[in-house]
Amino acid sequence: MTGTATLAEIAREAGVSTPTVSKVLNGRADVAPATRERIEELLRRHGYRRRRSANQAAPLLELVFHELESAWAMEVIRGVENVVREEGLSVVLSESSGRLSLGQTWMEGVLARRPMGVVLVLSGLDHAQQEQLASRDIPFVVMDPAGDPGQDVPAVGATNWHGGLAATRHLLELGHRRIGVIAGPARMMCSRARTDGYRAALETAGIGFDPGLVREGDFHHEAGHVAGLELLRLPDRPTAVFTGNDLQALGLYEAARELGLRIPEDLSVVGFDDLPLARWVGPPLTTVRQPLTEMAEVATRMVLDLARGRKPSTLRVDLATSLVERSSTTRPRAGR
Amino acid sequence: MTGTATLAEIAREAGVSTPTVSKVLNGRADVAPATRERIEELLRRHGYRRRRSANQAAPLLELVFHELESAWAMEVIRGVENVVREEGLSVVLSESSGRLSLGQTWMEGVLARRPMGVVLVLSGLDHAQQEQLASRDIPFVVMDPAGDPGQDVPAVGATNWHGGLAATRHLLELGHRRIGVIAGPARMMCSRARTDGYRAALETAGIGFDPGLVREGDFHHEAGHVAGLELLRLPDRPTAVFTGNDLQALGLYEAARELGLRIPEDLSVVGFDDLPLARWVGPPLTTVRQPLTEMAEVATRMVLDLARGRKPSTLRVDLATSLVERSSTTRPRAGR
Numbered sequence: 001m002t003g004t005a006t007l008a009e010i011a012r013e014a015g016v017s018t019p020t021v022s023k024v025l026n027g028r029a030d031v032a033p034a035t036r037e038r039i040e041e042l043l044r045r046h047g048y049r050r051r052r053s054a055n056q057a058a059p060l061l062e063l064v065f066h067e068l069e070s071a072w073a074m075e076v077i078r079g080v081e082n083v084v085r086e087e088g089l090s091v092v093l094s095e096s097s098g099r100l101s102l103g104q105t106w107m108e109g110v111l112a113r114r115p116m117g118v119v120l121v122l123s124g125l126d127h128a129q130q131e132q133l134a135s136r137d138i139p140f141v142v143m144d145p146a147g148d149p150g151q152d153v154p155a156v157g158a159t160n161w162h163g164g165l166a167a168t169r170h171l172l173e174l175g176h177r178r179i180g181v182i183a184g185p186a187r188m189m190c191s192r193a194r195t196d197g198y199r200a201a202l203e204t205a206g207i208g209f210d211p212g213l214v215r216e217g218d219f220h221h222e223a224g225h226v227a228g229l230e231l232l233r234l235p236d237r238p239t240a241v242f243t244g245n246d247l248q249a250l251g252l253y254e255a256a257r258e259l260g261l262r263i264p265e266d267l268s269v270v271g272f273d274d275l276p277l278a279r280w281v282g283p284p285l286t287t288v289r290q291p292l293t294e295m296a297e298v299a300t301r302m303v304l305d306l307a308r309g310r311k312p313s314t315l316r317v318d319l320a321t322s323l324v325e326r327s328s329t330t331r332p333r334a335g336r
Numbered sequence: 337m338t339g340t341a342t343l344a345e346i347a348r349e350a351g352v353s354t355p356t357v358s359k360v361l362n363g364r365a366d367v368a369p370a371t372r373e374r375i376e377e378l379l380r381r382h383g384y385r386r387r388r389s390a391n392q393a394a395p396l397l398e399l400v401f402h403e404l405e406s407a408w409a410m411e412v413i414r415g416v417e418n419v420v421r422e423e424g425l426s427v428v429l430s431e432s433s434g435r436l437s438l439g440q441t442w443m444e445g446v447l448a449r450r451p452m453g454v455v456l457v458l459s460g461l462d463h464a465q466q467e468q469l470a471s472r473d474i475p476f477v478v479m480d481p482a483g484d485p486g487q488d489v490p491a492v493g494a495t496n497w498h499g500g501l502a503a504t505r506h507l508l509e510l511g512h513r514r515i516g517v518i519a520g521p522a523r524m525m526c527s528r529a530r531t532d533g534y535r536a537a538l539e540t541a542g543i544g545f546d547p548g549l550v551r552e553g554d555f556h557h558e559a560g561h562v563a564g565l566e567l568l569r570l571p572d573r574p575t576a577v578f579t580g581n582d583l584q585a586l587g588l589y590e591a592a593r594e595l596g597l598r599i600p601e602d603l604s605v606v607g608f609d610d611l612p613l614a615r616w617v618g619p620p621l622t623t624v625r626q627p628l629t630e631m632a633e634v635a636t637r638m639v640l641d642l643a644r645g646r647k648p649s650t651l652r653v654d655l656a657t658s659l660v661e662r663s664s665t666t667r668p669r670a671g672r
Contacts, residue, residue, distance in 0.1 A: 068413060068417060088441060092396070092428050093427045105424060113426070251616075277407070279557075280583075283593075
């Protein structure tokens with residue numbers, strides 16, 4: 001036990017028995033909500049920390065997604081499985097189902113299961129939840145944060161800005177000048193970074209950033225389709241488009257097909273992620289590889305290190321993205 | 337407690353203490369392997385059954401995949417999550433990593449976690465493992481069995497044979513006569529059933545089954561590519577191909593592109609599964625929809641019913657497949 005107060009002191013202050021405080025610490029359901037809240041508040045106020053050794057934890061790792069629908073969730077799951085299999089651990093999978101923060105039911109389940117740690121994928125914890133995990137000595141790592149996770153939150157990401165830069169430079173080098181972008185949602189830092197990289201490439205090439213060539217999507221196929229139709233119907237349509245992810249690129253493929261435009265002859269396309277399907281579509285997609293499986297492996301190892309009391313040398317790791325050239329990009333046709 | 341022997345009798349016969357038998361029942365690691373094996377053997381021989389009430393189980397469901405790489409695993413996970421979210425349960429995800437049966441480490445983890453039940457996806461349990469779960473009153477359901485799970489194993493599948501029949505009839509109705517098949521692995525009952533449906537459609541249409549137009553794949557993209565090149569390079573190549581799943585269809589798309597054949601003008605293609613990507617590829621894929629998410633929902637509800645002592649009305653449920661017509665099929669060109 002560490003911290004400024006003992007369990008007994010917190011129990012006295014809350015006007016409950018010590019076993020009741022214990023129950024709250026262990027996420028047991030049989031404590032009245034108001035009592036639970038009072039105790040959580042005292043744990044927080046006193047900065048209570050239960051020190052736990054790694055072998056007091058269950059051989060479980062919690063993996064939480066913002067949403068499981070996205071095709072890239074599987075790449076992440078594979079990375080986590082690669083590490084836990086070696087370690088003889090099992091994975092508990094949860095989905096925050098579109099809400100960006102996680103509810104109390106989820107938290108009680110985690111506290112009751114006493115996992116080694118928690119890997120959050122695009123799922124934020126609010127400050128009170130971070131404190132709840134900290135007071136039980138359950139470490140967590142955020143993968144590919146949607147927002148700005150804060151200085152003291154361990155996080156694994158990718159070099160999104162560099163990816164956007166590389167994608168756009170590739171198109172510039174092919175000779176494109178009117179380059180559109182179908183960005184991901186602006187509330188996610190990763191999509192902002194990609195679009196900023198696009199903008200930096202244009203500006204360092206001496207080409208002004210044209211807001212008329214920018215659309216915002218939600219990372220799903222249909223958004224790429226809708227935004228693609230808009231961009232391709234412009235009187236002076238772009239000859240190339242950088243899409244914020246591969247699924248939006250496929251939506252753009254569909255828009256091009258509907259308008260009778262050929263890829264890459266009439267339109268060059270660069271995606272982002274390099275999902276397996278990027279190799280399988282026609283034409284195979286030039287894209288920025290984000291090493292999702294490796295990122296998940298690093299995040300999992302980081303959280304296990306933290307569980308074993310090893311401090312990572314850095315709390316923030318960004319793995320490199322890289323351009324993968326396939327067949328969806330070529331030089332613009334003469335006269336355009 | 338039910339069964340022909342009590343814990344104490346089994347302990348006496350094994351020459352160990354009752355708590356040691358308890359430890360084995362609960363998957364605890366601190367029992368010597370030889371002792372564990374002797375106790376498991378006695379539990380089996382006596383048909384020992386611990387009766388457990390649903391609230392003695394942890395609020396966990398085990399979900400086990402043969403392999404997580406396949407794109408359709410995500411459809412299954414979504415179905416399981418849909419049910420467990422309503423029920424306030426969490427999912428423990430495991431992968432048997434390409435081995436078709438599961439090891440002892442996995443089993444000990446399950447016994448220690450005491451889940452509500454186990455959903456196995458294309459992962460077989462051997463007879464001893466089935467007995468291990470039964471003796472702890474942990475129910476399991478097999479989804480889309482790779483092999484023949486046996487009469488008394490609860491299982492959820494799809495009408496694979498009807499799917500193969502519908503796919504092939506669709507091609508016959510368009511006027512195709514030389515129809516190839518890139519089947520899935522013959523060791524999986526689901527792929528055998530699909531190919532048999534293909535054969536039945538041909539034969540009831542009075543067209544002989546031609547083994548020269550049949551290839552076997554492993555359900556992955558590359559197998560479709562390799563088999564596709566073989567079929568499309570035949571002197572009298574097929575005008576249409578039914579692929580055992582969508583990923584193999586995409587491999588066939590790639591083979592057609594390489595040989596300069598257009599889909600559907602030069603080659604009609606029908607897939608199987610209807611993964612999200614079937615809508616996104618160019619041209620959008622005509623395919624047989626297998627309701628993977630619904631199948632996972634049914635399997636999950638079935639195992640939870642069993643956990644609560646409700647006997648399902650039937651131990652085997654096959655959900656209907658249905659043909660989804662998109663743009664990868666058309667009439668064969670005149671003269672072919």
